[in-house]
Each structure stands twice: as structure tokens, then as C-alpha cells.
Amino acid sequence: MKPDSTPQGVVAGSIPLFAGHPSSDLLPVEALQRVIGAAWQGRGVARFLNYGDEQGNPQLIEFLVERLNRRENLGIRRENLMIIGGSTGGVGMITQHLTAPGDAILVDAPSYRDALHIFRDHGLEICAAPIDDDGIIVAELERNLRELKASGKTPRFYYVVPSFQNPSGIIMAVERRREVIKLSREYRFAIVEDDVYSDLRFEGALPPSFYALADGENVLRLGTFSKTLAPGLRIGWLIASAERIAGFVESGLLRMGGGANPFSAAVVADYCRSGAWEAHIQWLRGQYRRRRDIALAALDSCMPKDVEWTRPTGGYFIWLRLPPSVRVDALDARAKEQGVYFASGKGFFVNPEDGAHHLRLSFSFLPVAELQAGIEILGDLIARMIA
Amino acid sequence: MKPDSTPQGVVAGSIPLFAGHPSSDLLPVEALQRVIGAAWQGRGVARFLNYGDEQGNPQLIEFLVERLNRRENLGIRRENLMIIGGSTGGVGMITQHLTAPGDAILVDAPSYRDALHIFRDHGLEICAAPIDDDGIIVAELERNLRELKASGKTPRFYYVVPSFQNPSGIIMAVERRREVIKLSREYRFAIVEDDVYSDLRFEGALPPSFYALADGENVLRLGTFSKTLAPGLRIGWLIASAERIAGFVESGLLRMGGGANPFSAAVVADYCRSGAWEAHIQWLRGQYRRRRDIALAALDSCMPKDVEWTRPTGGYFIWLRLPPSVRVDALDARAKEQGVYFASGKGFFVNPEDGAHHLRLSFSFLPVAELQAGIEILGDLIARMIA
Numbered sequence: 001m002k003p004d005s006t007p008q009g010v011v012a013g014s015i016p017l018f019a020g021h022p023s024s025d026l027l028p029v030e031a032l033q034r035v036i037g038a039a040w041q042g043r044g045v046a047r048f049l050n051y052g053d054e055q056g057n058p059q060l061i062e063f064l065v066e067r068l069n070r071r072e073n074l075g076i077r078r079e080n081l082m083i084i085g086g087s088t089g090g091v092g093m094i095t096q097h098l099t100a101p102g103d104a105i106l107v108d109a110p111s112y113r114d115a116l117h118i119f120r121d122h123g124l125e126i127c128a129a130p131i132d133d134d135g136i137i138v139a140e141l142e143r144n145l146r147e148l149k150a151s152g153k154t155p156r157f158y159y160v161v162p163s164f165q166n167p168s169g170i171i172m173a174v175e176r177r178r179e180v181i182k183l184s185r186e187y188r189f190a191i192v193e194d195d196v197y198s199d200l201r202f203e204g205a206l207p208p209s210f211y212a213l214a215d216g217e218n219v220l221r222l223g224t225f226s227k228t229l230a231p232g233l234r235i236g237w238l239i240a241s242a243e244r245i246a247g248f249v250e251s252g253l254l255r256m257g258g259g260a261n262p263f264s265a266a267v268v269a270d271y272c273r274s275g276a277w278e279a280h281i282q283w284l285r286g287q288y289r290r291r292r293d294i295a296l297a298a299l300d301s302c303m304p305k306d307v308e309w310t311r312p313t314g315g316y317f318i319w320l321r322l323p324p325s326v327r328v329d330a331l332d333a334r335a336k337e338q339g340v341y342f343a344s345g346k347g348f349f350v351n352p353e354d355g356a357h358h359l360r361l362s363f364s365f366l367p368v369a370e371l372q373a374g375i376e377i378l379g380d381l382i383a384r385m386i387a
Numbered sequence: 388m389k390p391d392s393t394p395q396g397v398v399a400g401s402i403p404l405f406a407g408h409p410s411s412d413l414l415p416v417e418a419l420q421r422v423i424g425a426a427w428q429g430r431g432v433a434r435f436l437n438y439g440d441e442q443g444n445p446q447l448i449e450f451l452v453e454r455l456n457r458r459e460n461l462g463i464r465r466e467n468l469m470i471i472g473g474s475t476g477g478v479g480m481i482t483q484h485l486t487a488p489g490d491a492i493l494v495d496a497p498s499y500r501d502a503l504h505i506f507r508d509h510g511l512e513i514c515a516a517p518i519d520d521d522g523i524i525v526a527e528l529e530r531n532l533r534e535l536k537a538s539g540k541t542p543r544f545y546y547v548v549p550s551f552q553n554p555s556g557i558i559m560a561v562e563r564r565r566e567v568i569k570l571s572r573e574y575r576f577a578i579v580e581d582d583v584y585s586d587l588r589f590e591g592a593l594p595p596s597f598y599a600l601a602d603g604e605n606v607l608r609l610g611t612f613s614k615t616l617a618p619g620l621r622i623g624w625l626i627a628s629a630e631r632i633a634g635f636v637e638s639g640l641l642r643m644g645g646g647a648n649p650f651s652a653a654v655v656a657d658y659c660r661s662g663a664w665e666a667h668i669q670w671l672r673g674q675y676r677r678r679r680d681i682a683l684a685a686l687d688s689c690m691p692k693d694v695e696w697t698r699p700t701g702g703y704f705i706w707l708r709l710p711p712s713v714r715v716d717a718l719d720a721r722a723k724e725q726g727v728y729f730a731s732g733k734g735f736f737v738n739p740e741d742g743a744h745h746l747r748l749s750f751s752f753l754p755v756a757e758l759q760a761g762i763e764i765l766g767d768l769i770a771r772m773i774a
Binding site: 021022024027029032033036037040045048049050051052085086087088089091092096097100101114115116117118119120121122123226230231232233234251252253255256257258261262263264266267 | 408409411414416419420423424427432435436437438439472473474475476478479483484487488501502503504505506507508509510613617618619620621638639640642643644645648649650651653654
């Protein structure tokens with residue numbers, strides 16, 4: 001992700017509608033400041049400043065296990081959870097441990113661009129199946145599985161952001177989740193559930209997670225503090241079977257460096273134990289809901305009728321489909337001239353051409369006036385390109 | 388690395404002579420506290436709490452480039468340096484990018500145990516050549532290179548801790564460094580220089596680094612704040628060619644998660660810019676020198692005459708050779724009964740049996756009374772095992 005001050009290649013004063021990070025004015029600065037200020041008084045500093053336990057900050061593990069069990073009745077124990085360097089750290093670790101170059105994995109089309117980038121860095125064969133408004137189309141996933149099997153391949157895992165997907169903002173329906181779990185047992189692949197947005201639900205209910213539906217069997221579920229606290233702390237968590245967690249904890253990287261970011265993990269642990277997090281999440285939901293509403297209202301009022309978009313009930317993103325006559329590259333070039341930057345749909349597909357008429361807007365980062373202005377400029381450009 | 392409070396599997400009240408981390412009473416708590424306290428006042432919090440630049444905190448990059456050029460006349464620019472999650476983060480990233488399973492790499496025998504663990508996790512063929520008091524024996528390294536070549540293999544890199552090696556504490560002589568660079572050009576392998584202890588020099592001078600001697604050509608040099616500031620901050624740096632740095636910066640992991648640990652990197656940047664670091668390093672040298680002196684004096688007075696050990700002029704470690712009649716496993720078992728834990732030599736060799744009469748002691752972590760007591764117990768046990 002790009003820094004929020006002057007993202008690389010973006011002129012100051014421009015409108016970065018691509019920026020998938022939280023608005024800096026939504027970060028709980030004062031609360032973190034209080035926690036850090038208090039933490040130095042009379043506590044052991046080793047917990048903050050020396051090498052940490054490979055599994056991660058024990059207080060934070062305890063807090064998260066209790067929270068997950070209380071809210072979702074997951075029945076996990078501390079052996080099922082480890083602290084990681086954001087969801088990113090988990091995706092990197094899992095990919096490193098579960099795959100070798102040339103292995104196949106399964107993803108949605110579209111899927112999270114930066115995760116695809118990681119998978120390409122590992123030399124993986126990425127098999128994508130299209131999604132609709134309820135998530136991956138299971139028949140298409142199954143077709144990929146049969147084709148892989150015919151060529152003697154077993155995919156290592158299915159990577160998915162099941163709730164408020166990046167880039168589409170959709171929620172995978174519970175029945176789809178169940179069918180994917182069935183396939184994962186039949187074809188013996190793991191499910192990597194990148195569950196980073198589910199706390200940012202604006203309305204309605206979410207289906208149970210893959211981890212809950214599968215009773216934890218062969219599911220690795222990632223969570224993060226990046227969306228509901230602060231990404232710069234680089235703290236997330238992974239829940240999985242005790243055997244898998246033990247395997248990761250025994251890895252050379254954790255042996256050498258100790259657990260994930262002891263300093264910021266201790267800050268996060270103290271923040272969570274202060275009770276501030278739940279109230280902050282509650283407040284954030286209102287803040288992001290308002291931004292989502294403003295973005296959708298701007299789209300409704302500015303976009304030509306041939307443009308379609310998702311109406312997410314949580315998360316950070318809206319996914320647009322341009323009319324056949326408007327290519328995203330052409331729109332991108334013209335938008336940049338006006339200082340408007342969005343995430344081209346092409347980056348979210350294994351085959352970039354599949355995203356040639358799509359783009360992702362983020363409503364998490366920009367002040368609402370800029371969000372509206374950016375969408376208005378896009379609407380105007382598209383209207384002129386159609387005409 | 389294990390946490391310093393109650394390292395896993397170690398009974399409280401015992402003497403962990405294995406612990407390769409800084410003594411918690413040598414961490415500059417007050418100075419860090421001041422820096423963090425000041426940082427919240429009137430500055431942009433995004434620098435601390437939001438996603439960061441993929442290359443890392445810009446102020447810290449600037450500080451390190453200036454320091455390295457001033458002290459070593461390296462002539463590097465900001466394009467040659469990136470911030471990483473401790474030296475560990477660099478070893479992981481380099482291994483991920485430069486190797487595929489089955490590739491060969493070159494190491495010392497003995498070599499740093501946790502780095503070997505990372506290389507094994509990546510499925511690499513690890514070719515070790517023995518060291519003497521001046522570092523790797525070049526003829527043995529060359530023999531490995533010829534054998535690899537004969538089997539059609541090009542090793543991807545040579546991994547080395549050239550100054551105050553882990554576990555031996557030795558310094559590789561400048562002539563050896565030059566010969567290795569010559570071989571690296573002939574056989575076309577990179578040099579990964581894990582330069583984590585060189586600021587902890589107690590006396591004498593160090594040879595120029597591999598990076599300096601090779602004019603940066605095909606050398607990746609790692610540095611860290613773990614040994615001279617605080618490991619829990621998880622901040623280090625990598626210097627390499629601009630092309631290599633650009634390649635790492637463009638990776639999926641950094642795209643997804645942003646630069647290494649923005650929060651603690653900002654703390655480290657402010658600490659460094661306050662001018663406190665150089666004075667702290669100077670002070671640490673005296674502190675660790677004293678611990679080294681006490682450990683060597685204890686060894687001189689307690690060890691039976693058939694035991695040999697290195698006399699490091701910096702770093703954290705002393706490397707012991709036991710007499711042929713004493714196996715490290717047997718000593719380990721008896722020492723544990725007395726509450727003394729050391730790092731068995733076996734972990735530092737690709738072929739564990741090569742370390743069956745070696746052990747590593749760390750003088751960095753324990754209070755001096757425990758350091759002395761632990762060495763006395765070991766001396767007593769070894770004497771009884773010889774008798």
C-alpha cells in the first residue's frame with residue numbers, strides 16, 4: 001500500500017481514489033498515546049523491546065482467543081492462534097510454507113491484486129474462477145479442479161477474502177462457502193480465508209466464516225488490526241489447527257527474529273485490554289458507512305446509466321463495470337490528467353484483459369469532499385467517452 | 388530467539404547461557420520513551436500509524452545512508468538502502484527472491500543456526516566449508532564450488548556473518564574476504580553479508596566489509612538495530628545495488644503490507660535523529676566488553692586444560708571445543724539438571740555430528756554473576772566427565 005501523504009507517482013493535490021488504507025483522521029491517536037504512555041510506567045520493558053515469543057505476544061493471543069470464542073463460539077484454544085505481521089505477514093508465511101514454485105492455487109476472479117502479486121513472486125500457477133454477487137461460482141471452481149486433476153495437479157489452497165471482498169466488496173453466501181468446503185475435502189486443498197474486513201460491517205449480518213463452517217478443518221483464517229486500529233503497527237493474527245500453528249512457530253524465520261513485532265504487539269495488547277477497541281470499531285463502522293453512503297450517492301448522481309457498480313454493506317471498496325465502449329486504460333489516462341487516480345480492474349485478474357472494463361474505488365481513505373469530487377470527475381469523463 | 392523472561396522449556400531460576408539477545412537492562416528505555424513522547428506532539432501521525440512507503444521510513448533511510456557513507460565512505464545513495472524487519476526480515480526476503488527449492492547455497496561450518504533453519508525451510512541444498520580463526524577456508528570453499536559445478540549447479544549465494552561470527556565470534560580476515568569476492572565473480576554467486584555485530588567492536592579494527600571491498604557488486608549487506616538498540620522494534624536495513632533494492636521494493640509482500648514496521652521505524656528514526664544512538668553504541672561497547680572479559684576470565688579459571696575457546700573482540704558469543712572424550716549431548720543433559728542451558732554445537736552445522744564437541748556461550752544477556760556461575764558449573768561438569 002502507498003503512504004497517504006504523497007503516494008508515489010501521484011501529484012500532490014490529486015485525488016487518490018485507489019488508496020486502500022484507512023483515513024488518517026480515523027486512527028485512534030490519543031488512545032494509543034495513552035496506552036503507550038502508561039506502558040512504560042513500572043512494567044518490564046522486555047515485553048516491549050526484547051525478542052518475543054515465537055507465537056507472539058501472549059496477552060494479545062489470550063485477548064483474541066477470548067474475543068473470537070465469545071463472538072463466534074469458535075471453540076479455539078491458544079494453540080490455534082498466533083500473532084503475525086499484519087494479514088500480509090500471514091499470506092507470505094502461508095505461501096512460503098504450503099507451496100513450491102510451479103504449484104497451483106485457486107483464487108477468485110477478480111481477486112486481491114497484492115495477494116496475486118505475492119503468489120506470482122512465489123512462481124505459482126494461479127487458477128481463477130469468476131465470482132458473481134454471491135462469491136465464487138462453484139461450477140467454475142469445480143471445472144478448474146477437474147482440469148488440474150486431469151493434469152495431475154493438486155492445488156495447494158484456495159485464497160479468498162470472503163466478506164467485503166477486495167476489490168468487489170461482495171460477501172460470499174453461506175451456501176457457496178459450504179460448497180467450497182465440500183470441494184476442499186474432496187480435492188484436498190486448504191482454504192486461506194483473508195478475513196480482514198468483517199469487523200467493518202455497516203448493516204445486515206455476515207455468514208459464519210469458513211473456519212467456523214469447517215470446524216477449523218484445513219482452514220487458515222487471517223485477521224488484522226490494520227483496518228480497525230492502525231496499519232502502521234503491522235499486527236494481525238492467524239487461526240488454524242494446533243499442528244499448523246506449531247509448524248509455523250517452529251519456522252526458521254520466527255526462531256531467528258522472534259514473534260511478530262514485539263513492540264507494536266505489546267502496544268496493541270495494552271490497547272485491546274483497555275477495552276477501547278470494541279468502541280472504536282463501533283465508531284469506525286459509522287464513519288465508513290457514512291463514506292460509503294456518500295460514495296454511492298455520488299455514483300448514483302454522476303455516473304452514466306451504462307456504468308454498473310456494487311453496493312457493499314461493509315469494508316472499503318466499490319467495484320465498477322464500465323460500458324463496453326469504455327476501456328479502463330483510456331479512462332485511467334484521462335483521469336490522471338485531471339489528478340484522479342483509481343485502481344484499474346486489470347490488476348485484479350490473472351488475465352489482465354478480463355479487467356479491461358473494471359475499476360476499484362476506495363471510500364476508506366479520502367475526505368468526503370474529495371471522494372465526491374473524484375467520482376464526479378470520473379462520471380464526467382466516462383460520459384464524454386461514451387458520447 | 389527466545390524471550391528473556393522464561394525462555395520456553397527453561398525452568399525459572401536457571402541460567403540460559405544460550406540466550407543470544409541483549410540484556411534487558413542495556414536497552415535505552417528512557418531515551419526511547421522521550422522520543423516516543425515527543426513524537427506525538429504536533430506531527431503527522433500517518434508517518435507512525437498508517438501504511439508506509441515500501442522502501443521504508445524515508446528519514447531513517449536518509450540517516451543510515453549518511454552514517455554509512457561518513458563512516459565507511461561507501462558512496463551509497465538512497466536507492467541502495469531499504470528498511471527491513473530486522474536482519475531476519477532481510478534473510479527471509481533474500482532467500483525467497485534469490486532461490487528456489489533445490490538450489491544450492493554456500494555457508495560456513497559452523498554457521499548461524501537460525502539462518503540454516505530458514506535455508507532448510509526453503510528446501511535449499513546447503514554446502515558448508517569449514518572455518519579457522521580467519522574465517523572460511525578458501526580452498527575448501529573452492530572445492531565445494533568445483534563439485535557443484537561438476538554437478539551442473541550454480542550456488543545462489545554465500546551467506547556469512549563476517550565480523551564476530553555467530554557462533555564462533557571470529558572475524559574473517561580481509562585477504563579471505565578478497566579471495567571470496569574473487570570466487571563470487573568467477574562462479575557468479577551473490578554474497579549475503581549479515582553484518583549485525585560490527586558496531587559492537589570492543590578493541591582493534593575491523594576489515595572493510597564485503598560490500599566495501601566488492602564496490603557493492605553482487606553483495607547484499609544486512610544491518611540491524613537489534614543488537615545496538617532493541618530487537619523488539621524489529622528494524623534493520625539492507626544495502627545492495629539499486630536494481631536489487633528496486634526489485635525487493637516492487638515485491639508483492641511490500642506492495643500489500645507497505646514498508647517494514649512503520650510505527651517502530653518512525654520511533655527508530657526519531658531516536659537516531661536525536662543523536663542518541665552513537666553515544667549508546669559507545670556505552671554498549673564498554674558494557675559488553677566487560678561481560679566478555681568476565682566470561683573469558685571465568686573460562687580461564689574454571690575450564691579443564693583440554694577445553695579450547697575463542698577470544699572474540701566483539702559481538703555476543705564465545706565458541707568452545709570440548710575434548711574428544713566429552714560429547715556435547717552428554718554435557719547438555721547434565722548441565723540442564725543443574726539449570727544451565729547452552730547452545731549445543733550441533734545446531735550450527737549442516738551435519739550435526741560435526742558439532743558434537745562444540746558449544747556456544749552468549750555473554751550478552753545474563754547478569755555477570757549468573758554468567759560466571761554458569762561457566763563454573765560447566766567447567767566442573769566437564770572436569771568430572773574427563774576424569
